[in-house]
Amino acid sequence: xxxxxxxxxxxxxxxxxxxxxxxxxxxxxxxxxxxxxxxxxxxxxxxxxxxxxxxxxx
Amino acid sequence: xxxxxxxxxxxxxxxxxxxxxxxxxxxxxxxxxxxxxxxxxxxxxxxxxxxxxxxxxxxxxxxxxxxxxxxxxxxxxxxxxxxxxxxxxxxxxxxxxxxxxxxxxxxxxxxxxxxxxxxxxxxxxxxxxxxxxxxxxxxxxxxxxxxxxxxxxxxxxxxxxx
Numbered sequence: 001x002x003x004x005x006x007x008x009x010x011x012x013x014x015x016x017x018x019x020x021x022x023x024x025x026x027x028x029x030x031x032x033x034x035x036x037x038x039x040x041x042x043x044x045x046x047x048x049x050x051x052x053x054x055x056x057x058x
Numbered sequence: 059x060x061x062x063x064x065x066x067x068x069x070x071x072x073x074x075x076x077x078x079x080x081x082x083x084x085x086x087x088x089x090x091x092x093x094x095x096x097x098x099x100x101x102x103x104x105x106x107x108x109x110x111x112x113x114x115x116x117x118x119x120x121x122x123x124x125x126x127x128x129x130x131x132x133x134x135x136x137x138x139x140x141x142x143x144x145x146x147x148x149x150x151x152x153x154x155x156x157x158x159x160x161x162x163x164x165x166x167x168x169x170x171x172x173x174x175x176x177x178x179x180x181x182x183x184x185x186x187x188x189x190x191x192x193x194x195x196x197x198x199x200x201x202x203x204x205x206x207x208x209x210x211x212x213x214x215x216x217x218x219x220x
Contacts, residue, residue: 016141016188016214018131027209028186031218034204038172044160045173051069 064158068170069112073104084119088149095192099124099144108143111174113167115156120163121147123171127178128188138182139216140175142189168203172217179219187217 017024078100087093102108108124124144130137151163159166175187189205191197191213201207205215 015190016128016139016208016216017211018129020130021210023209027206028216028218031206031216033218033220037204038176041169041172042176044166044169047063047066048170048173049065049067051067052072 064116065114066158067112067114069114071103071110071112073106076100076104076110078104085121085146086149088152092146092149095144096146099146102143111170113163113170115158119148120151120156121145121167123167125171125174127182127184137185139185140171140178140187142171142187145171145189164199165203168199172203175217175219183220185218185220187219189215189217191215 020028078097081100082093082096085096087096099108099110103110103124108126110122110124112122113120122144123142123146126141126143128139128141130139145164145167147163147167153162155161156163156166161169171187175184178184187205189200191200194213197207197213197215200215203217205217208214208216
């Protein structure tokens, strides 16, 4: 699972820094877009049906 | 002999569709801690702070992801990103690879996050996906999907989209 529970028992909405340091900013800028993985993901998810209605809706 | 193809569905839930007592009966949690996470994220989803996307395989409830759009606070270059608020897999599907998904359910859910992010990117500029695994043990899940650990953080990851 992702997300994190803080000491008071609430999940933090996001711990990703809103304000990036210059080093972090450069790291993200310089990171390559992984086109091979993106192509693979498009393949593995090609048969998925996206539904907006809920099976649990009343 | 013809083999039936499994139907894989991702169901996007609106806040008004969420009935916690019904919803929680669909899953096996494996521990009290997991149920606590679950209850908290359901509350957030009901407040529209995150959106749930359920993974169903032939009407079996495998797990779900909770996603929200966030925005960085940079003065000159504000960037939008998709945050993985929660990733949950039913206890019985956690360890083994699921044949129809050709990988573990958790890995497949990450693929779904990337797919959703790419769809959003067609309409709204988003720069990356962000995630913070709850446990160190979960880091290999993200690195196996080429998420990169953010400098000067313990275990915050990003996946660049643009």
